[in-house]
Amino acid sequence: MLNSMNGLNKDNKPKKIVIVGGGTAGWMAANLLACKWKETEVCLVESKEIGIIGVGEGSTPHLKLFFDTIGVTDSQWMPRCNATYKNGITFDKWSTIKGFESYFHPFAAQTDDIFTVPLFFKNIHARMQGYNVDAHPDSYFLETYLSQNNLGPLPNETFPFGVAYGYHFDSALLGQFLAENAQGLGVKRAYGTVDEVLLDNDGNISAIKLNDGSQLEADFFIDSSGFNALLIQKTLKVNYQSFQENLVNNAAVVMPSEIAKTLPVETKATALTNGWAWQIPLRDRFGNGYVYSDDYIDAEQAEIELRTHLGLLESDVEARHLKMKVGRVEKHWHKNCLAVGLSQGFIEPLEATAIALSFNTIAQFMRCFEEGKGSNKFQEAFNNDINKRFDGIRDYIVCHYKTNQRNDTKYWRDNAANQNTSEALNRILYLWKNSQDFSADMHKYNLMGSYQPKSWACMLAGYGVFPSINLDQTVDYSTHQHEVDGLRDFIRRCGLNFNKHQDLLKMNS
Ligand SMILES: Cc1cc2nc3c(=O)[nH]c(=O)nc-3n(C[C@H](O)[C@H](O)[C@H](O)COP(=O)(O)OP(=O)(O)OC[C@H]3O[C@@H](n4cnc5c(N)ncnc54)[C@H](O)[C@@H]3O)c2cc1C
Structure with missing residues (x-):
């Protein structure tokens, strides 16, 4: 379709784009498209039944870049999302060497x-x-x-x-803010669960069908359907490369706790027995989570360990349990579909890189069209580049597990001995x-x-x-x-x- 330059407007951009998924990734894509591609009609469809994953509360400086790109200032969005500033991440208790029990990974300053x-x-x-x-x-x-x-x-x-900086934020509130902003820029919002995807003779997506029987056609589709990966994996059958061999964590348990009087300006990542716990300061609470591998500790034990770590063993604060799929698709842009967000892949959140990858993917995709490289023949170079970004982050995270100095449990010993590097x-x-x-x-x-x-x-x-x-x-x-x-x-x-x-x-x- 786009190969033969059909479906493009006079600016050589797709005339109509449908985004499937209303999580952070989908709404980021909607904002960028609506802000920069004025001639393109953008419609986002999301499912109330399925909802969003609702975690992911720390960012790198890419989120600032995103807001700068769409012309939104800190004071416009941060109070709405209970957001705080982030200078970097403290890694606590990952090393047992005297004098090295903790270190800080800062963002870059000139x-x-x-x-x-x-x-x-x-x-x-x-x-x-x-x-x-x-x-x-x-x-x-x-x-x-x-x-x-x-x-x-x-x-x-x-x-x-x-000085580059990141943020901490309430992910549900951020989603709401982005949705409102995108609609203000002209994005159409539709509700419904996609239950069928229609392909044309060339294998491009021609339309999606919603569970109310309605149908949405478009020239290009963005898959931001989260771990569901409805378009890119389930429909277009793009291969998925698991990182499970490199990175063993596959689950998380999450719960809030009371915020401290003095608000930290950092995420804290504390090593526990079979993974690590994040602590993210928001204006009204700490967001906490324990990322672990269920090959080493079960969900119940992980919850007890997190509660103990937070001093919440006796508390009835509710915990949420999540499964994580770690890896990436081999092609992020395939046919007339771009995957953005968890649908394209996920690396465990130790360095909070998911939003950065989403931003890079959509920004670079748009750059391709803006530079006249919007046809299928440029897809390979694009996909290689995004894969390189994923693999580079994977390697950095793997290095944490290879070189930290803990050896008190089988989990840490197995990670240190892992040869999948x-x-x-x-x-x-x-x-x-x-x-x-x-x-x-x-x-x-x-x-x-x-x-x-x-x-x-x-x-x-x-x-x-x-x-x-x-x-x-x-x-x-x-x-x-x-x-x-x-x-x-x-x-x-x-x-x-x-x-x-x-x-x-x-x-x-
Ligand atoms: C434990 C954990 C911690 C994380 N921490 C961080 C972090 O600190 N920093 C960071 O940057 N990222 C983090 N992430 C990743 C972060 O959660 C995601 O990058 C972010 O939320 C974007 O998700 P998404 O929009 O791709 O998916 P989702 O939020 O899951 O949204 C998917 C959307 O697709 C819709 N949908 C799905 N199927 C259908 C269908 N059939 N029809 C219609 N709609 C459909 C859903 O309703 C939803 O609107 C973390 C992830 C996990 C699991």
Whole structure:
């Protein structure tokens, strides 16, 4: 259909697009399309019976990029969604090495690359050689300092450096906000459960049939039907590549708890016996969840462990149990269908990357059309690129499980022993231990997937993955320490330009 340029308007975009699914992914796609493709008619259909998954409350800076793209400011959406700011993620109790029990993975700030990261890498290298220098990431990043001091990521106007940040939000409220905004931009909303998908002779989707007997035709379809993957997998039979061999977690239990008086500016990911627990601060509650593998612990035990972890063992607060399917489709854009969201794949939420992947997918798809690459022959390059993003994130998450230092249960020992690691990850781990310049070599060997060398270094140094040699006590490393102290003072002074998180939220209410 689109191959022969039928179904395109005078702008060379599809005349009509139907989105199946009204979760975060579907409404993000609807907003972007309605905002940028004014000549395209966009209709979203969602099922009240099925509902949304209703989890996913942390983001990367991509959510900011999304809101910037559709022209919505923090103060317009954050109060409506009980949203808070996020400087990054604390990984707690993943390592048992003294001094490395916890580390912070910050988002990127301009001050990192200019001032602080070079010393971080220098000291990592010295530590690899056996010098007893400070190579813990928490000493080197502005947003780590902000988080430790409950400062929000928006500097005063006079501070000349950019700081990337993410958010925490109530996913149901975010969905409602996005739905309202998209309808304001002209998106038509329909309710109904799709129970049949019609194909034309070329195998393209021609229409969807709803359970009330009505039918919706379109030139292009977006599958945002969640784990249901109604169009891309069930109808178009695109292959699914499971990541279960690489990442064993397949379930989660979720429950809220009372919010702290001082609102954190970070997600906390605490290692438990058979997985990890997130703690996400919203304005009115903490969102919590335990991500685990049911091969190692059953749902009931997982709930008890989460309740114990949260001090809610005696509480009657309700828990929700979820199953997760971890992997991705081989083609995200196939025929006249694009999969966005859980329908295209999911990697467990340790780094909260799902929304980022949805945004990248839809934004890049739109760019293809805008650059005249909207026909089928460009699909392969597009799919390869999105697959690379998924696989890069998968590798980074796998690395958490390979290199953390816990070995107290079979779960952690099996994860550490898991040999299902990609060639790219094996190379990164090799470089970490053997390279003279980890950052330069990652560039040189084209290993720049979804994460920068500094993020890999945060994780590996943060878990204390250094050679187990006696640190050289005879070498005078006082100059190293002097440099680190100077850097810490620089970061502290930068921090004077930032406001307390709670004050920042009041400002944008
Ligand atoms: C435990 C867990 C934690 C997570 N944490 C994070 C996180 O911190 N950060 C992050 O970015 N992401 C996270 N995610 C992922 C996040 O939940 C999703 O990316 C996000 O909610 C988008 O989901 P979706 O829109 O693809 O699917 P859904 O929200 O499930 O929406 C699917 C939509 O399709 C509709 N639908 C399905 N079938 C039909 C049909 N036959 N007819 C009509 N409509 C249909 C449904 O009614 C619904 O409207 C997490 C996921 C899990 C499981």
